[in-house]
Amino acid sequence: MKSLRIYFTSDVHGYVYPTDYLDNDRKDIGLLNCMNHYQKDGNTLIIDGGDTIQGSPFTNYLSSKALNKHPMAEIMNVAGYDYVTFGNHEFNYGYEYLKSYMNHLDGKCLCINIKDSTGGIDILPYDIKVMENGLKIGVIGFTTDFITRWERPCNIENFQIEDVYTSIEKCFDTVKGQADIVIGIYHGGFEYELATNKKLSESKENIAYKICKDFDFDILLTGHQHMPIEGQYLHGTYIVQTPHNGTRFIELTMNYDEESGEKNFESSLKEASLPPKQDVYDKFLPLEEEVQRWLDTPVGHLSQELNPEDHLTMARQGSPLANFINQIQLEESGADIACTSFANVIKGFHKNVTVRDILATYPYPNTLVVLKVTKEVLKKALERCASYFDYKDGEISISESFLKPKVEHYNYDYFSNLTYTFDLKNEVGNRVTSISYQGKELTNEDTLSLVMNNYRSSGAGGYEFYCECEVEKEILTEMPEIIINYFTKHSFVDVDEKTYIHVIPS
Template sequence: MKQVRIIFTSDIHGYFYPTDYLDRERKPKGLLHIAQIFHKDGNTLILDGGDTLQGSPFSYYSQMKGRPDIAAELMNQAGYDAVTIGNHDFNYGYKYLQSFLKHLNAVCVCQNCVDKKTGTSVYPWHIFRLENGIRVGVAGAVTDFVNVWEKEENLSEVQITDTFESIAKAYDEIKDKSDITICLYHGGMECDIGTGKILETSGENIGFKICRELGFDLVLTGHQHMPINGRLICGTYVVQNACNADTYHEIEVSLSDGMEIRSKMIAASEIPMQTNSLPFQNIEDEVQDWLDSVVGILPESLYPKEHLQMALEGSKLADFINQVQLEYTKAEISCTSLANKVPGLPQKVKVRDILLTYPFPNTLVVLEITGKILKAALERTAEYFSVKDGKIGISESFFKPKIEHYNFDFYRGVTYEVAYDKPKGQRISKIRINGIPIEENKKYHICMNNYRASGAGGYDMYKECRVVKQYGKDMFEILLEHISKMKNKQ
């Protein structure tokens, strides 16, 4: 019997160090913490499913300093063999991503990242031959919704082609050359993993389709941040990790007359804390000092409440962000959303508070919309609610297949009423801008982030709207500048 051991991480989002950046304390978290027990040998492959470069204060600071090599070196020290690309890895531009991959010892496999000039995959499949002679074919792919979300300039050199077609072609090419085939997929499950019930049809996640229609031995998924313990789906073994290096999977594949696969998901919190010094600790210390610098003083603290309560009653935090967006763009209306986890802003605001409260790498866009489109957008937002036994709750569609509180939008500059018990699409009425009822064909200017302006999150009505203006400055920087002007205001 021959055995292969696979270590799988995904969606690290720049959380390399043992901290959550809420404070300076070391905690059992992050890649460097979990990597101390990887224990690699000649029959072990260490793989990552993408979304490495964006998401933490450390990654933002590295980007500001133009240092993608730091993330690469940290992953080199962990011993990675192969990685794929996540949608957020394009956020700082393709040149930044290329530099990261250039410094990385691991091979990159992302079949559907295609060079626009040659029409060929920039990061094709790879076959590893281990010490015991086992051949492991690894093909990767990223959700093709990158084309929906990403700024055009960040995809100027490459095209993200159809995920399924690309990975199916790769499978056909490696299946006869490999003893074990692995799909390293930065995407998740479109179906309930227990029942197989279809939960989404957008094409953003096609994990079930890959399992059902192709013959990979393992499909290592990501993107949804939804921990999945190892299980068979249509004969293919599937796992998924939580985000921010909070978990990793250790998978054992045994080959004799057949193939047997076992795995365990290991939580970072279960691993004892290390006391030794960490690589690039001086950079991490710089980050922590920067995060602790005071930006400005607000009239009052802006802390979030429970997501449902904010959706029903409004949020001072979201209202503040909308106010900043309106002042910056001079639009008539603004909409924003809050992350799934939001610490909020204390009265004395530090850099740390802003980055953790607004973690998205967004810029602002002003769209020209009609009253009809505004109502359609408000109806989409109102789909957040469900009514059961007379009690208002949150719709299951915002929880499955992944948690999506960030797709509920808060508005400023417009008022409306919601009838929670009416069917979806018929809940919104009495829409007014500056106290005046809207007109279906009248044009209005609305400000939002570039993610929402792309139509993401079910807001397809924005896709064909005329772009009045786009702003290049990151929303974090806009908030930083705005709050810094409030330094002496109390």
């Protein structure tokens, strides 16, 4: 009997220190807490599934610095990571930042469907590793090919990003023939609900269900959807997934009987509980303290606090917080109308605004795009937003399509300078009953300029029709910086309190 142990993280999103950055308190979160629980020996693998170097104020701060050796790589090395793969957010801060991280890792970067055409980053499609007990482990990495839809072209111009399924198809049998155990590291999730086998998406963004069905992986380590999957079998493959931001990690054990070929798996989601790994904590503490001081830097003042309500309430009634982001986008772009969305978890703004408020409310390094839109396009966009609501027996709730397989509040958009009405008594796709601009109902001949983030302009989140629109302008400054600059121009800001949406029944 031979054993293998795996520690697996994914979607850490730069949360290294034991804090969520909403304040400076120590909490059960972060890579330093996770890694202090690892017990590595010659029959243990430590693996990360991507979205590691973007998403927290810590990594946002790092992205603005000239780095000789990337602190995230140093931390991963101390933790003992053997393998990583790319997440889609790995590319957000550009090629040089990503290269600094990847090329300072001691572990190997595996990704069968991404190649660096310049050769600047060392990427292997797969690896065969012989453990101390003689087990031959084949490991293949791959990531969602929707990166090409979401990412700014300048950030991925050095990469060839290929179809996930066909890339696996080309190498799977080769790896299988050399290994006792085949492991997939997939920065992607499931297109079916695992409990019911109900298909939830026709998109190829997540195809883990199809991969398990068509390929004989022993273990598939998944990510991207931020779902807690403690461990279960799917079409004979043992699958796991972690929540995001380093709140939990997977510990998986396998026992392999060479004579019978029988493989038994057990796994659990472990809490990233305090204390953190102290020597690493101390080494990078001066950097973390710099980040905390930067977060507490005052940037300006608002006429009122902008605290978020629950997502359903804001979607039904509108939100001054969304209006505020939109008024910044409107001034920066000169567009007629604006739309924005909220992350699943947002902090909001105090009257006296700090950098912390901004990064905890708008955590993404999005840039802005201005599109020329017609009434027809706006109708499609607003119908997509109206599908956020489920109306049954007089009760309004959030549609399951925005909650499964992944919670996607960020795919509901709030518009400003555009007044619109949803009638939820109508069927989905026919709920938008009014769209007006400057007090006049739009006609089919009207066109407007609409500013949005580059993620949405790519058609992501069910807004594919935006890809057909004319691009009037691109603003390549990242939104957190745009918000900070806005306060530089306007040290005291009157918030737009207008309600642009009307939902029936109210």
